[in-house]
Amino acid sequence: MTAVDERLDPKDLVLRFLASIGRPREAESYLALYRARAAFAIVHASDPVVAGAVDALAADLRLLDELGLRPVLTFGAIDPGGAVARAQAVAARVAHAEVVPAAEVEAVLAAGRLPLVPLSGPAIDARFDALATLAARTGAEKLVFLGRRSGLQPRDGRVVSLVDLARPDDYDPLLATLPARQAALLRQIARLVDRVPHRVTVSVTSPLDLLRELFTVKGAGTLVRRGARVTRYGSWAELDAPRLIALVEDAFGRPLRADFRERAFASAYVADDYRGAAIVTDTALAPYLSKFAVTTVARGEGVGGDLWRVLADEHPRLFWRSRAENPITAWYREQADGLVKRTIDGSAWVVLWRGLEPTEIALAVAICERTPPDFST
Numbered sequence: 001m002t003a004v005d006e007r008l009d010p011k012d013l014v015l016r017f018l019a020s021i022g023r024p025r026e027a028e029s030y031l032a033l034y035r036a037r038a039a040f041a042i043v044h045a046s047d048p049v050v051a052g053a054v055d056a057l058a059a060d061l062r063l064l065d066e067l068g069l070r071p072v073l074t075f076g077a078i079d080p081g082g083a084v085a086r087a088q089a090v091a092a093r094v095a096h097a098e099v100v101p102a103a104e105v106e107a108v109l110a111a112g113r114l115p116l117v118p119l120s121g122p123a124i125d126a127r128f129d130a131l132a133t134l135a136a137r138t139g140a141e142k143l144v145f146l147g148r149r150s151g152l153q154p155r156d157g158r159v160v161s162l163v164d165l166a167r168p169d170d171y172d173p174l175l176a177t178l179p180a181r182q183a184a185l186l187r188q189i190a191r192l193v194d195r196v197p198h199r200v201t202v203s204v205t206s207p208l209d210l211l212r213e214l215f216t217v218k219g220a221g222t223l224v225r226r227g228a229r230v231t232r233y234g235s236w237a238e239l240d241a242p243r244l245i246a247l248v249e250d251a252f253g254r255p256l257r258a259d260f261r262e263r264a265f266a267s268a269y270v271a272d273d274y275r276g277a278a279i280v281t282d283t284a285l286a287p288y289l290s291k292f293a294v295t296t297v298a299r300g301e302g303v304g305g306d307l308w309r310v311l312a313d314e315h316p317r318l319f320w321r322s323r324a325e326n327p328i329t330a331w332y333r334e335q336a337d338g339l340v341k342r343t344i345d346g347s348a349w350v351v352l353w354r355g356l357e358p359t360e361i362a363l364a365v366a367i368c369e370r371t372p373p374d375f376s377t
């Protein structure tokens with residue numbers, strides 16, 4: 001083989017890089033999702049990023065370009081002075097880029113080029129409103145604010161990984177402890193999320209963490225979102241059964257048995273747009289959590305946590321099982337009062353519970369051991 005034959009295609013190189021920072025399946029499913037969209041993300045680069053980390057930003061943009069992804073890059077939402085010069089500084093470092101007003105974004109994207117948009121307007125509200133309008137018009141569901149820090153960081157604290165705007169006990173105390181610029185940014189993000197008619201998630205991160213933020217479930221930085229609305233159903237007839245089944249099969253990556261729809265449940269909790277669900281069945285002992293699932297594309301955004309809060313509120317007594325190797329088992333451990341490790345059908349499982357008496361554990365384990373699988377493979 002010649003040296004040339006051994007060279008990797010740039011796209012393979014990028015995919016390998018993405019696999020090294022997360023899980024290859026995760027990176028590929030995000031890639032497919034982003035490629036299907038005309039405007040996959042709106043990215044805002046703060047002044048300090050352009051002034052001090054423009055090389056890292058340019059490297060991100062080149063890698064995204066190799067993958068066929070072009071974000072709408074914006075400037076000046078926080079400090080409007082010099083937004084045009086900042087956009088031009090980036091344009092000088094990346095290929096196929098054009099400095100354009102917001103109105104021309106779609107045409108530039110359609111031509112396979114990278115739009116760089118300086119935002120103008122005397123008031124910060126007006127500039128963020130322009131971002132909201134841009135998101136509404138292009139349908140972008142992801143907005144990323146790049147700063148020097150990898151996320152929102154309270155004074156003397158660690159980076160906050162998730163802010164749920166639907167929970168005042170999440171948002172208000174955080175606002176009070178953030179440095180002034182970050183507090184202003186969070187306030188504006190909250191306004192923006194309310195103004196865009198479709199669902200958006202907003203991340204605050206740094207150029208060094210941008211790819212990890214875009215291509216891994218865990219992300220890197222702070223994710224700001226409005227928590228999912230969770231609806232409780234009491235029977236199959238009340239809900240959209242094919243959608244619930246599709247969601248569970250997507251989440252577990254396996255087909256359910258044909259008779260799954262005939263198995264009665266006590267309650268099914270479904271998050272907005274069937275992005276996640278928890279199914280609880282009755283047993284002789286206590287409510288049993290039979291399924292807990294979030295679609296692959298919605299993972300890591302907090303939908304599981306939204307479901308869990310409602311589930312735990314309504315079920316002071318609950319037990320369930322999880323495969324020991326499932327990464328979520330560590331989190332379950334935090335939510336449970338206790339657990340035992342068991343081998344079921346030759347595989348390692350854990351049985352977990354909340355609110356059970358010590359004398360009830362043996363029955364919980366026995367029920368978990370004899371519950372037949374719902375999947376056909």
Ligand SMILES: CC(C)(COP(=O)(O)OP(=O)(O)OC[C@H]1O[C@@H](n2cnc3c(N)ncnc32)[C@H](O)[C@@H]1OP(=O)(O)O)[C@@H](O)C(=O)NCCC(=O)NCCS
Nearest residue numbers: 251292293294299300301302303304305321322327328331
């Ligand atoms: C398990 C599952 C429902 C989590 O849904 P999700 O929407 O991604 O979860 P969230 O983003 O709300 O995260 C909830 C918590 O779990 C943690 N978590 C989520 N995915 C994780 C992972 N892969 N590894 C470790 N922790 C993880 C989050 O860090 C978060 O913890 P925190 O509240 O301390 O920050 C989802 O990954 C899934 O459907 N998996 C496949 C099906 C499955 O295995 N279900 C459970 C079988 S019993």
